[in-house]
Amino acid sequence: MSITESDKDVRITTPADVCGMGHRMKRKEDPRFIQGAGHYVDDIKLPGMLYLDIVRSPHAHAKILNIDASAALALPGVLAVITGQDLKAAGNLHMMPTLMSDTQMVLPIEKVVYYAQEVCAVVATSRYIAADAVELVKVDYEPLPAVVDPFQALKDEVIVREDKEKKSNHVWHWETGNKDATDEVFSRSSKVVKQKMHIPRIHVSSIETCGMVADWDKINEHMTIYMTSQAPHAHRTVVSLVSGIPEHKIRVISPDIGGGFGGKVPVYPGYVCTIVASLVTGKPVKWIEDRSENLQADSFARDYHIDAELAADANGKITGLRVKTLADDGAADAAANPSKFPAGLYSIGTGSYDMEAAHFEVDAAYTTKPPGGVAYRCSFRVTEAVHMIERMTDIMAHDLGQDPAEFRMKNFIKKEQFPYHSPTGWDYDSGDYHRALRLAMDLIGYEDLRKEQAEKRQRGELMGIGISSFTEIVGAGPSKDFDILGIKMFDSCEIRIHPTGSAIVRIGVQTQGQGHETTFAQIVAEELGLPASAITVEHGDTDTAPYGLGTYASRSTPTAGAAAAVAARKIRDKARKIAAYLLEANEEDLEWDVNKFMVKGSPTRAKTIQEIAFAAYTNFPQGMEAGMEAVNYYDPPNLTFPFGSYICVVDIDKGTGEVKVRRFVAVDDCGNIINPLIVEGQIHGGLTMGLAPALFEEIVYDENGQNLSGTFMDYLLPTSMETPKWELGKTVTPSPHHPIGAKGVGESPTVGAPPAIANAVVDALWHLGVRHLEIPITPPKIWKILRDNGIDED
């Protein structure tokens, strides 16, 4: 049996025909996708539908002198050209709020502040005519100096946001931890390592770009919006607040979504223009980004400039962490973080290590680049934090001449320390870090690899081994701390059992490939004993689903997954009453067994959930409400803290500088597992999205603020050739506070993988004096180091 198929730690309590938690159930949603019957936004075709296309700025920073749309309007088939002035006249719609309570332009009036910024929108009868019309709009610009580097921006020589009262590019300052205690720890620690690092701008690049169909029904004054949305309810509320259309007159439908990864959380100018275009024309209007628009103008991720210091005592015990960071926000703070956390959950950066004190300071700067700060498959800046601490840990171990695995083992938070209160205030729910690392070492054969590396180094071959033992923080979040634009970050589930014993489950979160239609059915099957195959899961339609905050930050299982279990338990409580009535027994004399209530000590006297469901409509006690349904809005008591240990082996080609990932073992612990097949898929995909920024992906700008990575020919996604055959292992440490003990998994691998790879490359080159390499570690960076050291392929 291969590593990936070992399910020995997975808890299964239901038979295969029920298919509750732990079963490798094939996905219920797949038949439509494998037969070309998925239904994505661009597949929607409504009668009389118009098409919207966008004129974009060729400058990163420029005054707009004039917009002449006459030639475009003269083109047959063109109905309208919408400018910033038009939006302003329509009720100040030219500006919109960001999720971080900043503002950003929908369409500009005075000036543009990033390359490819939306300048005006063209509406036409066909996609092709709209594209032709874009070429015919003549815009006169007066170029202004761009400011691309955030450190330069802080000098305030060029002000990006002249619309703001504060004439400065400094956006905010945020601190956490204990500064005095940290300084004191550093003053008495015998060993301190320092490193600057940049986590570069990257882009989620889901294979489906963003898009919308807005359909204004002027007779009923009702707006239907089909949208690539990871958070349809939140978007409905935002649309209502911004447009003034009452919320009950707006229906947002997020149909099948071709990948989200955080990029479909924000509201983009194109969406607002599409809604306005439908209002203006009274017709359905479609807008679909092309790939270059997606890469050039949609929210980026990362772009943190980090300056970190790690302290240890003479025995190599970590004592403290001090971090200063500059966040490049681009032209607006349009990050998708909970309101109270301008730098997200970055303060998870003390990681898996027990230390006395830590202090984090983050500042943010405006630059003339697109706004953003979305997740790229990561829970609110956790990737930046984990890269920092895992690189620092490795540098410290190497500097002390200690094996990085041994060094980690010595510094891990111990199993018996959980729940663990971290120096930055988090309460880690559960963990067993030693076990996960030991398993990863056993699976990869760590000790033998170190011997092989020593032999190869003798022969002048470059091989490296890298470890990353990360702690994630997901499942936002508890209402006392977590909200987006004031809306608390609960999530929801509504269950209705039909008389014949099948069910519909509606959830406030929204799948973009995670497999909710399967896993939520399995959660309800686990709780009620109804077969998962008899449970329909519906999501993404604000008219039918209960209100929820959507799917991102690995929050679906921790929040809505919990809501599903709690709602199912409410139904079970009612089922007990009906069963007692049917069996003429006392409620307290009944016990639950997989899918039925039976009288204690007399198992033949039992009623199945199907029999009870039928009775809920046909034969229920006098005075009881008919039917069988429940809803729960779940407010988690804490976040969840998945963890894992990854080990990567790389070989470096001395001729080209290319890094080849030879092996990669990932041991993940996401608590109890709902579906091992889906968890494996999530980990494979997440690891690949960790490999990507480590070795390939970066959005690059020239000094004029021009995006040099605007197509898939310049922005390199890993293909099947670069992606290794991932080897997985798992431990199971349930979350003590989650109703089904689950923690969430989608993002752990994206968070954990980049430092494992970077650490492996640095490990291969450490003897040449290399302490750190900035990601993406591309062949030219290594090639130069090798040549500087007189190393070539011979």
Next chain:
Amino acid sequence: MGRTVKLTVNGQEVSREVEPRLLLVHFIREDLNLTGTHIGCDTTSCGACTINMDGKAVKSCTIFAVQADGRSIETIEGMAQNGLHPLQEGFWEKHGLQCGYCTPGMIMCANAFLKENPQPTEEEIRWAISGNLCRCTGYVKIVEAIQYAANKIQAQAAQPSETKEVVA
């Protein structure tokens, strides 16, 4: 300005008048309403638009509909005949898809490939799909799905049965 194109699509003859500049992918999606073929990059990089034309895998976002005149094309909608095609079955069995957006292109790419190379190695499969990007799966399970299909097609070919014509 229109040009008439006549072609065979999933075994059916079709004839339409099109603008010469109309891309084949838009012709398939919008004129024929076969929306299983997707668009991901517009530059022949991602392969979401892959179809089979005269048995070869072709990225339909960078050829014109008029270039398909007289040809025979097959899209994802034509794959399931008497039940699922072994590739469709393999993707389902092996969890070779998540969001499903790249899946039709992957399946069509693999379909043309397995006809050329019915017993591929893992490395050959990886090379064959290297022009198709997937952002969700990390490819490992896609490779397994294609291996599954190759084995199933081989097994069906080895023992003549009524199901054989499904993959013929």
